[in-house]
Structure formats: C-alpha cells, structure tokens
Amino acid sequence: MTPQDILNITNVVVSLTLSIGAIALSIFFYRESNKQNKETALIQTEIKNAVRNLEILHDRTYTDTFGALKTQLDAMQKYIFSLQLVVQK
Numbered sequence: 001m002t003p004q005d006i007l008n009i010t011n012v013v014v015s016l017t018l019s020i021g022a023i024a025l026s027i028f029f030y031r032e033s034n035k036q037n038k039e040t041a042l043i044q045t046e047i048k049n050a051v052r053n054l055e056i057l058h059d060r061t062y063t064d065t066f067g068a069l070k071t072q073l074d075a076m077q078k079y080i081f082s083l084q085l086v087v088q089k
C-alpha cells in the first residue's frame with residue numbers, strides 16, 4: 001500500500017467517525033429539546049393559571065376598594081352638608 005492509500009483510508013475512517021458522532025449528537029439534542037418543550041408547556045400552563053388567579057384577585061380588590069371609597073365619599077359629603085346647614089342656621 002502506498003502512503004496515498006493509507007491517507008485515503010484514514011480520511012474515510014475519520015469522516016465516518018465524525019459523521020456518526022454528528023448524527024448521535026443531533027439525535028441527543030432533538031430528544032433534549034423535546035423534553036425542554038414539554039417542561040416549558042407545563043410551566044406555561046402553571047403561569048397562565050397563576051395570572052388568571054391574580055386577575056380575579058385584582059378585580060375583587062379593585063371593586064371592593066372603589067366601593068369603600070364611594071361609601072366614604074358619600075359619608076363625608078353628608079357630614080359636610082350637615083355642617084353647612086348648621087352654620088347657615
């Protein structure tokens with residue numbers, strides 16, 4: 001065998017090794033990315049539920065707060081008007 005033949009065989013072996021390694025890595029990365037996608041979907045669902053609960057809590061708080069403010073405003077207006085009536089008499 002000539003040195004050229006040995007070099008060609010070495011190149012073929014190295015190319016095959018690298019191609020098999022690349023295929024193995026692509027399969028590994030594909031599987032890992034699928035796992036990550038599934039985990040991300042689960043986390044997204046949890047986040048969606050948490051946001052929904054926060055929106056419900058915000059709506060309740062918003063409604064209760066402005067209801068209380070309206071009640072306080074009505075009470076203050078009645079008190080001020082009763083004072084004005086006393087001062088005018």
